Amino acid sequence: MCRAASGWEPFMQTSSPTVFAPDWPAIAAVILGVTAFSVAQGLTYPLISLTLESRGYSPALIGVNALAFAGGLAASTLLLGSLTARWRADRLIIASLVGCSLCLATFAASTSFAVWLGARFLLGFFASLIFMLGEAWLSAACPDRLRGRISGAYGAGMCAGFAAGPLAIPLLGSEGGLGFALTAVYLAIVAFATGMLMFSTRTVPEPSSTGAVFRFFRAAPLLVGMVFVFGFADIAAISAMPVYFVKMGYSQAFAAVSVTVLALPTAIAQPFIGLMLDKLPRERVALSAVTVAAASYLILPSMESEIAILAVFALMGTATFSLYTCALTMLGERYNGAMLVAGSAAFALAYAAGSGAGSSVTGAIMEAGGPKAGPLSVGLGLAVFTAALVLARRR
Template sequence: MEGARPTRRREPFMQSSSSTVVSPDWPAIAAVILGVTAFSVAQGLTYPLISLTLEARGFSPALIGVNALAFAAGLAASTLLLGSLTARWRADRLIIASLVGCSLCLATFAASSSFAVWFLARFLLGFFASLIFMLGEAWLNAACPDRLRGRVSGIYGAGMCAGFAAGPLAIPLLGSEGGLGFALTAVYLAIVAFATAMLMFSTRTVPEPSSTGDVFRFFKAAPLLVGMVFAFGFADIAAISAMPVYFVKMGHTEAFAAISVTVLALPTAIAQPFIGLLLDKLPRERVALAAVVVAAASYLILPSMQSEVAILSVFALMGTATFSLYTCALTMLGERYSSAMLVAGAAAFALAYAAGSGAGSALTGAIMEAGGPKAGPLSVGIGLTLFTAALMIARRR
């Protein structure tokens, strides 16, 4: 198929494509879900913990923002180097190396207080994290037969979402001083890397190498899948970062705003396996269309809600529908593509999410400042409605 290219000789019994998988490669699936859940916990803990620690040390918000940019730069660098890395090393070994690399980066945060060292460690953390997600998602699809793809993607999404939600809960227990949170998370990731390596002795599949050219070909071949991930990133970050500000501006307490993020995350994680079941039982395009319709509607009706119970109910529905877009896109990636294009698609998803989340955070905040608090959720809802129209036109074609 387009985008596939000859690769070096593989080890015996290694299957490279989801189209060749008859029975699921459960050790590979377990390794991927274990790895991504572990890193999601680590990222959910360390992302706010780094900011809180730097603030406690007296660094300005601008420098804290620069440090966060290092993580994004690492994500971009790993995407650009993906082709050369997968041509030289097998994807499963790169995942283990990346988990170990993340563990060492977190240990560096615990051992050093130098801003320059933290900047480099944050860059490398983004680099290794991106590899874990890109290669893991490609491997997940390569290891899974199509009849189970939706359910496996749903479990993967649940693990990712639950990990991000659980991470920040450890901050009150571990504190933001002394580096204990970083040190314990580093040990946790090292243990997961070892467990993942043990599982890989029993795997039968591995994704094929890809190239930067394959990534750009995927953008051209699957604009709607890329658009789904962009829409997910836009709406997801708007919900996490802008909506708590919206609640405070609308007169709710800061405690309510904080609770809303938990209400957003937990039902979303619980719902993803059920979304995956629907993806295996119903036409996948219809499930994706329903998800974006519900997400758009939840944003549009949020400003009219008065009761806090009703607001939190809509917010939970919003999170579930928004994250379901990603579960749908991941499932449809494995359904439609194989070989090198699986890794290329996962890399394209990473770039689309980065672009969508950046736009969602910046634009929603600016629109709220210019047009008032209610303009924030309404603008996201209108954007999702426009994307719904694009999906419907594409289905008719």
């Protein structure tokens, strides 16, 4: 493939074969599953924190509960090889959806902090499997001529789900477990629908190994870097920028609205980004996305009009999330077989590392250098990565 020889990934080992007929049942199953879980995750992330806070638990213990989720993510990545060697990936996805449903039912049925800790660990474990195996399956199921558009639809479903989930909290409340119970039923229904679709699928991801994950880090450092940068900038926008707005004198309501403005245009834009990835050189689209993301962070401190700030914020979210859509598209273009699952696992680890750094590092910089240092530091970091991509294209 001409794009694969552009110099971006000199250690690339394989390239995907052309698939002339998309495996639409598999594509539908993956997008349905990830959208459903994104809705559940978008609801439960704040709902768990709000429920624990209302029960009198300290912020430190609430943080420990969130850390259990991250522990589950790490455990599933380490066990990926043995799991995919023993069970087919499509069956693991269905089992993970059922597992997530049972974890949410546990939140509804129990008030024990220890039980919630275990359920949160398992929720992270199953969630990671859904994303890793789903993304690998998506890449295996679609032809390269449609890869960008299908990745865009996948990204739109994921982003819209995360944005829609919190909207249910005012309707369902944070007490009584109703939100957890209804979400558990919702995921169980989606697991059944996904299983029905799988009777018609023609593709399935190949087994992978933990060693292949680390080989992928060496083989595709720029793709992994794109996901790390996406995680860093995305979480900085979601968690640190609302704090920045409050410190700059804007209301808490404005800070909350900014997160919604960040998410909704991002979801709407991803199919159009996917179309660009199918019509234009993909490295150029990725380079444009990171350049726009860097510029939006750098100009944010100079903006004073609330409308202008929200417009920049919408552009920031779209450009930042587009990096992930680009990375997912290029993963399927350049790799096949076990390396697809390995690449998806490497992306999960890179996102976890980037998102963890995005919230902590940006917050520390704002504490040390003042509110404006936050967006400026993220913008400078994105600019440095932009320069790295330019150098890679020239090489």
